[in-house]
Amino acid sequence: GAGVSQSPSNKVTEKGKDVELRCDPISGHTALYWYRQSLGQGLEFLIYFQGNSAPDKSGLPSDRFSAERTGGSVSTLTIQRTQQEDSAVYLCASSLGSGNVGGYTFGSGTRLTVV
Amino acid sequence: AQSVSQHNHHVILSEAASLELGCNYSYGGTVNLFWYVQYPGQHLQLLLKYFSGDPLVKGIKGFEAEFIKSKFSFNLRKPSVQWSDTAEYFCAVNAAGGYQKVTFGTGTKLQVIP
Numbered sequence: 001g002a003g004v005s006q007s008p009s010n011k012v013t014e015k016g017k018d019v020e021l022r023c024d025p026i027s028g029h030t031a032l033y034w035y036r037q038s039l040g041q042g043l044e045f046l047i048y049f050q051g052n053s054a055p056d057k058s059g060l061p062s063d064r065f066s067a068e069r070t071g072g073s074v075s076t077l078t079i080q081r082t083q084q085e086d087s088a089v090y091l092c093a094s095s096l097g098s099g100n101v102g103g104y105t106f107g108s109g110t111r112l113t114v115v
Numbered sequence: 116a117q118s119v120s121q122h123n124h125h126v127i128l129s130e131a132a133s134l135e136l137g138c139n140y141s142y143g144g145t146v147n148l149f150w151y152v153q154y155p156g157q158h159l160q161l162l163l164k165y166f167s168g169d170p171l172v173k174g175i176k177g178f179e180a181e182f183i184k185s186k187f188s189f190n191l192r193k194p195s196v197q198w199s200d201t202a203e204y205f206c207a208v209n210a211a212g213g214y215q216k217v218t219f220g221t222g223t224k225l226q227v228i229p
Contacts, residue, residue, distance in 0.1 A: 042221035103149055103161040
């Protein structure tokens with residue numbers, strides 16, 4: 001597609017429920033990133049996928065968070081047993097390759113609210 | 116690991132004023148540097164980037180940034196701001212060469228008053 005597409009745009013969930021967030025990167029972009037943006041916190045790196053290589057999961061805050069990327073394209077970020085501190089905007093970005101030569105292209109994000 | 120500091124959290128300027136947003140990074144090796152902008156209700160977009168060569172980088176909408184290696188800085192400048200520049204600005208850095216995740220600063224909110 002023309003840009004990075006994320007769904008849903010907004011998600012309200014009850015504490016303890018699981019949620020899935022979806023990211024559809026730009027066609028041809030081999031690198032895909034998930035970040036979390038909390039109020040006053042900047043952007044927090046979560047996970048990175050590059051082609052068929054093992055993902056860099058070093059930013060995942062707990063084992064309740066996991067992500068998959070199927071077929072080198074669409075990615076799903078799953079948060080299990082959501083907590084109120086998980087409330088944030090979850091951003092997906094893609095780029096042409098691992099060197100970030102062109103910089104990232106971001107999606108519009110999923111605003112997650114845990115009540 | 117690298118880190119980024121943006122010292123100004125909120126800046127208010129009148130139209131036509133000059134802008135300089137500070138950005139300092141912490142990393143001992145060669146870096147790539149970025150400024151991203153997020154306009155109200157819109158997603159993050161790349162404003163400008165530095166990889167190598169001329170340390171004065173020009174971006175879109177009249178913005179520029181200067182990489183000063185000795186000061187570990189990459190300040191963003193614009194000689195005359197417009198109301199439409201109201202946005203949040205993020206400085207970012209990654210280590211050069213191969214995959215290195217990008218680390219973002221906490222952002223600076225710029226409000227331009229007509």
